[in-house]
Amino acid sequence: MxxxxxxxxxxxxxxxxxxxxxxxxxxxxxxxxxxxxxxxxxxxxxxxxxxxxxxxxxxxxxxxxxxxxxxxxxxxxxxxxxxxxxxxxxxxxxxxxxxxxxxxxxxxxxxxxxxxxxxxxxxxxxxxxxxxxxxxxxxxxxxxxxxxxxxxxxxxxxxxxxxxxxxxHQGLAFVETLAVGQFHGIGPATAARLNGLGIFTGLDLRQQTEAFLRQHFGKAGSYYYAIARAEDHRPVRPNRVRKSIGSETTFEHDLTTLPELGAALLPLAESVWKTCERTGAKGRTVTVKVKYADFQQITRSRTGFAPVPTRVALELAALELLRTQVPLEKGVRLLGITVSTLEGEEEPGRQLALGL
Missing domain, CATH: 3.30.70.270 (Reverse transcriptase/Diguanylate cyclase domain)
Incomplete structure (x- = not known):
């Protein structure tokens, strides 16, 4: 039945x-x-x-x-x-x-x-x-x-x-006419990558094999394959698991040196760690977000085998990620830290290297 x-x-x-x-x-x-x-x-x-x-x-x-x-x-x-x-x-x-x-x-x-x-x-x-x-x-x-x-x-x-x-009976036709950038779960960067592969609409996306999409987008490729067919089996979860804890700040003046950025990281790390302690959440992935004066934005992340154990460890991990952007070619207007891959979260796979 x-x-x-x-x-x-x-x-x-x-x-x-x-x-x-x-x-x-x-x-x-x-x-x-x-x-x-x-x-x-x-x-x-x-x-x-x-x-x-x-x-x-x-x-x-x-x-x-x-x-x-x-x-x-x-x-x-x-x-x-x-x-x-x-x-x-x-x-x-x-x-x-x-x-x-x-x-x-x-x-x-x-x-x-x-x-x-x-x-x-x-x-x-x-x-x-x-x-x-x-x-x-x-x-x-x-x-x-x-x-x-x-x-x-x-x-x-x-x-x-x-x-x-x-x-x-309307789902498939509705999806195929949309630009891929209109799909929830596909941001501007991913839409640009899809466009670069000649995929502009839901219909274009549906014509790709799952193997092709996974080759270019990893596990997310399977999700794109499904939604191009108007399929989504995710249940409505009343007790949604928190996926990340973060804090960020926009500066009054652009920061241009590593010592300035390092000092700015400390209150962010403290804020994140206080939330971790209050909620009992522990995470293995540390991400640093940097927005430059021209509004270009990047993130750098690292995932370990065990949760970040202390606030100091969080600070050191964030600082190490920040060092990958030195020397700075332009000023920084916003800085953020996020801890994710929290205990109890479904893990998409371990990423040990730095990545975008």
């Missing part, structure tokens, strides 16, 4: 941080708002839809955002407020299914295949979105499909404040 298709909803709050600020401060409604630091070296954490019309995006430098939108209003983030609102929203989810996998404060997957409510997945998504607005005065968008990959794609399709469904 064939198993009936799952019913997955991806709920995504619209411009969440910025929308909370506009809700709580009526004078900001209808205005271009950026949540983040207004200083020259600040970064936009979130942008309202009014700001997005000018090309302002999250992770953009505040200086560039202000050039794109001179009338942009910067608001300091209030993460405790965003977290409290997120908990309100998750309480609503819990009334419809026990299978909720939060991805962040503002998005989550819901498996409503066996929801106690006698409604279709499309009706459930609409009702949940209505409840969210009634209780928080915030809008959410939803994607509905038979797997996580398609549900997440669908939630972008009618933003803001809309929803879209991809039914089982």
């Amino acid at each position: 064939e198993t009936p298709p799952r019913k997955i909803i991806h709920l995504d709050m619209d411009a969440f941080y910025a929308s909370v600020e506009q809700r709580d401060h009526p004078e900001l409604r209808g205005q271009p708002v950026a949540v983040g630091g207004a200083r020259e070296r600040g970064v936009v954490a979130a942008a309202s839809y009014e700001a997005r019309q000018f090309g302002v995006r999250s992770a953009m430098s505040s200086a560039l955002a202000r050039r794109k939108c001179p009338a942009l209003i910067f608001v300091k983030p209030r993460f405790e407020v965003y977290k409290a609102v997120s908990q309100q929203i998750r309480a609503i989810f819990a009334e419809y299914t026990d299978l909720v996998e939060p991805l962040s404060l503002d998005e989550a997957y819901l498996d409503v295949t066996h929801s106690p409510r006698p409604l279709t997945a499309t009706e459930l998504a609409r009702e949940i979105r209505t409840r969210i607005f009634q209780e928080t005065q915030l809008h959410a968008s939803a994607g509905i499909s038979y797997n996580k990959f398609l549900a997440k794609l669908a939630s972008d399709y009618r933003k803001p404040n809309g929803q879209y469904v991809i039914r089982p």
Whole structure:
């Protein structure tokens, strides 16, 4: 007997941080708002839809955002407020299914295949979105499909404040028309590599063998092979395992020497290590992220056979990775440290050498 298709909803709050600020401060409604630091070296954490019309995006430098939108209003983030609102929203989810996998404060997957409510997945998504607005005065968008990959794609399709469904007989046709850069899980660098191999669309991707994709992309190649066929068997996991612990900072002035960078690493390592101690997490992979003054970004990582044992060991590992970039050809505006391959995480394979 064939198993009936799952019913997955991806709920995504619209411009969440910025929308909370506009809700709580009526004078900001209808205005271009950026949540983040207004200083020259600040970064936009979130942008309202009014700001997005000018090309302002999250992770953009505040200086560039202000050039794109001179009338942009910067608001300091209030993460405790965003977290409290997120908990309100998750309480609503819990009334419809026990299978909720939060991805962040503002998005989550819901498996409503066996929801106690006698409604279709499309009706459930609409009702949940209505409840969210009634209780928080915030809008959410939803994607509905038979797997996580398609549900997440669908939630972008009618933003803001809309929803879209991809039914089982529509999945393959929907995927084949997309540019590979639109696939969740394929970032700009991977999209460029795929384009270099003559792969531009989902249809192009589907025409490749799994062996070919694994040859060029390793284990991720099998994932690309599957999603090109609209296949994704990952379950919705209510207790999602944390995959990394990180900390980063943007500097007021570019750093240009190893001693300066080494000094800047110390508080980052301390922050990461405190989180490791508080959560009891231990990781084997240390990654250093460097963003240069021209916004070029690189990462360097090393994975050992055993978890990093102490804060000092974390500092030394990060410093050693940083030394691979010396002498510096340009100033550094941002530095970050991440510990990953945490105990309990499914391991993609051990990488002992330095790598991008």
